[in-house]
Amino acid sequence: xxxxxxxxxxxxxxxxxxxxxxxxxxxxxxxxxxxxxxxxxxxxxxxxxxxxxxxxxxxxxxxxxxxxxxxxxxxxxxxxxxxxxxxxxxxxxxxxxxxxxxxxxxxxxxxxxxxxxxxxxxxxxxxxxxxxxxxxxxxxxxxxxxxxxxxxxxxxxxxxxxxxxxxxxxxxxxxxxxxxxxxxxxxxxxxxxxxxxxxxxxxxxxxxxxxxxxxxxxxxxxxxxxxxxxxxxxxxxxxxxxxxxxxxxxxxxxxxxxxxxxxxxxxxxxxxxxxxxxxxxxxxxxxxxxxxxxxxxxxxxxxxxxxxxxxxxxxxxxxxxxxxxxxxxxxxxxxxxxxxxxxxxxxxxxxxxxxxxxxxxxxxxxxxxxxxxxxxxxxxxxxxxxxxxxxxxxxxxxxxxxxxxxxxxxxxxxxxxxxxxxxxxxxxxxxxxxxxxxxxxxxxxxxxxxxxxxxxxxxxxxxxxxxxxxxxxxxxxxxxxxxxxxxxxxxxxxxxxxxxxxxxxxxxxxxxxxxxxxxxxxxxxxxxxxxxxxxxxxxxxxxxxxxxxxxxxxxxxxxxxxxxxxxxxxxxxxxxxxxxxxxxxxxxxxxxxxxxxxxxxxxxxxxxxxxxxxxxxxxxxxxxxxxxxxxxxxxxxxxxxxxxxxxxxxxxxxxxxxxxxxxxxxxxxxxxxxxxxxxxxxxxxxxxxxxxxxxxxxxxxxxxxxxxxxxxxxxxxxxxxxxxxxxxxxxx
Numbered sequence: 001x002x003x004x005x006x007x008x009x010x011x012x013x014x015x016x017x018x019x020x021x022x023x024x025x026x027x028x029x030x031x032x033x034x035x036x037x038x039x040x041x042x043x044x045x046x047x048x049x050x051x052x053x054x055x056x057x058x059x060x061x062x063x064x065x066x067x068x069x070x071x072x073x074x075x076x077x078x079x080x081x082x083x084x085x086x087x088x089x090x091x092x093x094x095x096x097x098x099x100x101x102x103x104x105x106x107x108x109x110x111x112x113x114x115x116x117x118x119x120x121x122x123x124x125x126x127x128x129x130x131x132x133x134x135x136x137x138x139x140x141x142x143x144x145x146x147x148x149x150x151x152x153x154x155x156x157x158x159x160x161x162x163x164x165x166x167x168x169x170x171x172x173x174x175x176x177x178x179x180x181x182x183x184x185x186x187x188x189x190x191x192x193x194x195x196x197x198x199x200x201x202x203x204x205x206x207x208x209x210x211x212x213x214x215x216x217x218x219x220x221x222x223x224x225x226x227x228x229x230x231x232x233x234x235x236x237x238x239x240x241x242x243x244x245x246x247x248x249x250x251x252x253x254x255x256x257x258x259x260x261x262x263x264x265x266x267x268x269x270x271x272x273x274x275x276x277x278x279x280x281x282x283x284x285x286x287x288x289x290x291x292x293x294x295x296x297x298x299x300x301x302x303x304x305x306x307x308x309x310x311x312x313x314x315x316x317x318x319x320x321x322x323x324x325x326x327x328x329x330x331x332x333x334x335x336x337x338x339x340x341x342x343x344x345x346x347x348x349x350x351x352x353x354x355x356x357x358x359x360x361x362x363x364x365x366x367x368x369x370x371x372x373x374x375x376x377x378x379x380x381x382x383x384x385x386x387x388x389x390x391x392x393x394x395x396x397x398x399x400x401x402x403x404x405x406x407x408x409x410x411x412x413x414x415x416x417x418x419x420x421x422x423x424x425x426x427x428x429x430x431x432x433x434x435x436x437x438x439x440x441x442x443x444x445x446x447x448x449x450x451x452x453x454x455x456x457x458x459x460x461x462x463x464x465x466x467x468x469x470x471x472x473x474x475x476x477x478x479x480x481x482x483x484x485x486x487x488x489x490x491x492x493x494x495x496x497x498x499x500x501x502x503x504x505x506x507x508x509x510x511x512x513x514x515x516x517x518x519x520x521x522x523x524x525x526x527x528x529x530x531x532x533x534x535x536x537x538x539x540x541x542x543x544x545x546x547x548x549x550x551x552x553x554x555x556x557x558x559x560x561x562x563x564x565x566x567x568x569x570x571x572x573x574x575x576x577x578x579x580x581x582x583x584x585x586x587x588x589x590x591x592x593x594x595x596x597x598x599x600x601x602x603x604x605x606x607x608x609x610x611x612x613x614x615x616x617x618x619x620x621x622x623x624x625x626x627x628x629x630x631x632x633x634x635x636x637x638x639x640x641x642x643x644x645x646x647x648x649x650x651x652x653x654x655x656x657x658x659x660x661x662x663x664x665x666x667x668x669x670x671x672x673x674x675x676x677x678x679x680x681x682x683x684x685x686x687x688x689x690x691x692x693x694x695x696x697x698x699x700x701x702x703x704x705x706x707x708x709x710x711x712x713x714x715x716x717x718x719x720x721x722x723x724x725x726x727x728x729x730x731x732x
Contacts, residue, residue, distance in 0.1 A: 038067035102220035121315025159297035162345025165276035186237035246277035299342035366578030367543035377467035414443035423487035489540035539579035560588035667702035
């Protein structure tokens, strides 16, 4: 058989090989040395350099480029040549190919706010995976990104503010594109904002408009047509809709409309969806099919946090990143930020603050982290020299005269206040164009003698350089919802007005702005939830107003003591988010929750919510409070008397096992603890349930319940094994 003919000169495969060889020559590297530096085999290097061979995988090309020092536009050219040369992507239409090329560039960017100028590591360089927990059972799963990509069903991912939802979706999109080009999957990702789907447009049209506008800034030259989205991307493939920010839609009816659209499209079209959101009322998910799985994205574990810090410090050029990460971890402990730093957004901001001033003490809470971070951004924006905004403003506007320049300088002085005004407008649901909002303010009105377009460009550039906003579809938007909330809370007049409204409420009445922790099937706790979750915004308000006097602290303590479940749950949530709460108030809230959980006269639903709140708070009294609920024979109306202890399954498994095996404990408490081990997928669950069944001291009802849970446990184990085999990715 004759030798395979190499592609023609100028063919993408030949050009890719030529460029790689040229880079090797410039670095004076042999194939063996390049293979060692790239961490791949010699055969992989030889194949990549041989134009007769198939195109290297994106992973192989990435390792080669890193070893050769190829970055920027040159790296983009290599990737484009690889994609065009890969025979596995020939079935893609030109429009789809153009979309994938632009999307791959877009998802490499980090979605978190305020990346310091000139020091923005690619997302892949600093990303650390998180874990998912299935709701409402509490069962832990495998690594989030892989599980979501290889799973076949639709799902919703929930987390606290800054919990890593956007990063997870971007990473999932990047991996899906890579797997698609390698022939390992037939899912084509479409990353869209939920707000873009909330209108009355048909879903394909809404997706087309959103994706095309979003990617135009990264080189998409041709609109991804709605007609292509209506059908399979190519034979045997389907679209993977990655929908971010459902909670950022302020109207509950609009949120439900988005979910209804997605559900109907997944039923009838070639779609699968993953929706990311903060926690929302359970009833809002009623539009979803029962097969849709809900997950909670878990905070970083300690080892993940240290790994993230080392990656960020490496990307920011900090000497000896591993040593710096260890010192950073110690600094977190000294500042009592250990728990708060497990939130991905908090960790990202803290890493940058530490890198900028390693010798400086870290902030003391969430609000101070934002204050210090925004101060750092402001300092970088107003740096001296030609790159500073003051110098560039003079260069851009001095031709319009001294008065115009003086007004521009004044606008820059008022920029933080103007951003706060814009944030208040957006937080209240206003959708006026940004330039109209700002130019209506005296400090940002267009001066005489300057064309409105020139002034608008100046305002736009100033806002973008603040590190807080970016241009999206021709409109300036805040880079993260919590940035919007913090800036809105900084608006002194709006803050004072809202807090007067809050603290004028009687503590005995329901608090409509308090988050619902859990709603049982068939039950409702609407009084614990308002239409739009403002707990994060309220946390900033409370911290900022507390600086002006003791009134906030006194009122919060009253709320923890006399506000019942709603008040204590609100205090617990604020503490988890990093709002500064006095120890006296924290102890009062814990006592209120514990007393409520143990009170047999209290509403059974509220008792279970109190237990769950203690669990989420990590309070040591959660287990004993849950046992009190389980031991009460009047708790039958809660689905399964083990409900309270099942919720504890996210906590101490050893304590659960000890309770289940304690012969002095109430029978239902033992059965519930064993059931909780099953829900947590603990290896001791089966044997523990069996021991409860065998113990003649336990009453018949408890033994029957344990037998029922043992059957479910065995069935679940069998099903999980089958699912894991089905989800196992194909070999390359």
